[in-house]
Amino acid sequence: MSIQLERTYEPLTELNVIEVIRELNYFLLEQENELVVNEIGDGNLNLVFHIEHPATKRALIVKQALPYAKVVGESWPLTLDRARIESEALLTEAESVPHLVPKVFKTDRTLAVTVMEDLSDHTILRKALIEGSTYPKLAEDIGTFSASTAFYSSDFHLHPFEKKEQVAKFTNPELCKITEDLVFTDPFFDHDTNDFPEELIDSVEKLWNDEELLRNAAQLKYSFLTRAEVLLHGDLHTGSIFITENSTKVIDPEFAFYGPAGFDLGHFFANLALNHLSQNAHAKEPFNRESLQNYLLETISNTWDTFENTFSDLWHEKAAGPFSKTNGVLKDFLQQTFQDSIGFAGCEIIRRTIGLAHVADLDSIENKEVQLYYKKKALELGSKLIKKRSSFTTITQLTDTIRGA
Known part of the structure; x- marks a missing residue:
């Protein structure tokens, strides 16, 4: 099922996260069937996906805030606005120290998503x-x-x-x-x-x-x-x-x-x-x-x-x-x-x-x-x-x- 960016919030999955990054043209359209998607988030609050084209090694990170603390579950609700704050903080920090923060490619407030530079080599x-x-x-x-x-x-x-x-x-x-x-x-x-x-x-x-x-x-x-x-x-x-x-x-x-x-x-x-x-x-x-x-x-x-x-x-x-x-x-x-x-x-x-x-x-x-x-x-x-x-x-x-x- 495709996700349209104007839709209301819903958690992403490995099956539909590619819809979020399609308009960036970071990967060629013909490469989409070859993309490898893995959920890699091991933190307390968010979903994190790694999307890579194996042949070219080009990759992106998609981070999505969940409406609750992942470490506890839905009994600990949290605002999705933290995704906006995170992306705006990264963009603000990049104005003075761009070499010390990951590059942000896209944000989506409805989905509470930030698409950013892959740091798998770190x-x-x-x-x-x-x-x-x-x-x-x-x-x-x-x-x-x-x-x-x-x-x-x-x-x-x-x-x-x-x-x-x-x-x-x-x-x-x-x-x-x-x-x-x-x-x-x-x-x-x-x-x-x-x-x-x-x-x-x-x-x-x-x-x-x-x-x-x-x-x-x-x-x-x-x-x-x-x-x-x-x-x-x-x-x-x-x-x-x-x-x-x-x-x-x-x-x-x-x-x-x-x-x-x-x-x-x-x-x-x-x-x-x-x-x-x-x-x-x-x-x-x-x-x-x-x-x-x-x-x-x-x-x-x-x-x-x-x-x-x-x-x-x-x-x-x-x-x-x-x-x-x-x-x-x-x-x-x-x-x-x-x-x-x-x-x-x-x-x-x-x-x-x-x-x-x-x-x-x-x-x-x-x-x-x-x-x-x-x-x-x-x-x-x-x-x-x-x-x-x-x-x-x-x-x-x-x-x-x-x-x-």
Whole structure:
């Protein structure tokens, strides 16, 4: 059965998804009977199809939002508008960093579809890091991505009217609510979405009863709720990055919204920190383990340095407004962003350890006692980053803290 684009929404299948891409003329008409279609989505929220012509190796990705969370089912309804937000975020990001995001060929709001560049020659960063791979351009690319998208979407660059229009366009209440609950709320209380082994209960209850931690987590949540500073990816973990030796692509910005500038950086730092912890178990040979962990810490450090330098260069070249030339304004913004990123990293570390959505870095440690040990270490590290974030003044302090976890 063919799908007409003016029809109402219905989920695509391997049998009818070709109708969506036909008008692009990406594949020759006579090649259509030779196309190979596979549903490849393994995420929590969407359908993803890979369409390839085997002889030419030309391929496309078709991503369709489902009206519910795939990980739970129809009992957790979700807006289809997140497909619009994702495609518009990719297009907006491409205005400043086209080499760091997949190319978008087509969007369809009725079907909640985005057709984009195939990245099958790339590897998911999380998987690569667990396996011990390193990438020399990663820090520069993520630092550049974060700084460029932040500056060009901020009040430092945009006219106030345009900035407020952008904030309205990227208002994303349903997916932000997921973050508000799963990152900033549920892990800090005895909530039924939490997921952790029984043996962690003492460490978890200690966290739940730590009033200083809860107060600081509340501050970070309030910042997330209220500070519409820059356009964020909203879910910048190592599963949202495709990588090769010479290419980095940031994918899946369906959680995009305007929020505090340190949020994306914090998520990225947290996921590298979790991999750093897990390498104590994954990397069997001591020298290799030390080398991998040094690389991860250098990546955190170099990402921040690139962010700081890139944002500063853009500020000096293009910042608008009467305070753009005032000494200390840029420094204050960068310091706030840095300390925020540390606190947000702490929240991400905790939620990835005991919340609903875990990371394979820790969960794939085969020895359960070892896994429990490093999950306890993760909770201690996350708590420290949240409570002590205001005392951090240099990136070296952060990497030293992670090294000592």
